[in-house]
Amino acid sequence: MTIQIEYEAEREWEIDYRPIIEEIVVAALDYEKCPYEAEVNVVLTNDEEIHRINKEFRGIDRATDVLSFPMGDYDVPSDFERLEEQSEDYFNPETGELLLGDIVISIDKVDEQAEKYGHSKERELAFLVAHSMLHLCGYDHMEDDERLVMEKKQEEILAGKGYTR
DSSP, rough: OOEEEOOOOOOSSSSSSHHHHHHHHHHHHHTTTOOOOOEEEEEEHHHHHHHHHHHHOOOOOOSSSSEEEEOOOOOTTOOHHHHTTHHHHHBBBTTTTEEEEEEEHHHHHHHHHHHHHOOOOOHHHHHHHHHHHHHHHHOOSSHHHHHHHHHHHHHHHHHTTOOOO
8 A cells, every 4th residue: 555645735734644644545445345455645735735726627716625636437436346457547557556546635724624613633634535535436426415425434434443523
């Protein structure tokens, strides 16, 4: 398992983010029964940078809490076997790991939303990683039924690791 974490925010952040990110990435993949070792890249940044990325890649001119850039093209969420059929596109030839994609998180939004929702920054970070990991596994929340599925999965992943509200 390769979990690359880049801290690009200019200010220091008082939480120990690395073990939280690693724990939730692994928990989400176990929850989704991913049969492969995987590679995930996580970038921690600020509102200004995530705003720029959101505008560039999604055409949305504002900061957001998290962006997900999945590598896989899923017909059905977490259909990892389909990805194996096109291994040259979805697996790192050097390591054999499944290339899941990239996650970008605004630490400013983590702080803001933790306060707004009345829980810890650690819980908010864990939530955003779980949410984004489900996107990297092919889930979305454009429709109500999709949103409900994602919400249930997120809460179960977080509860399994002791991150409750």
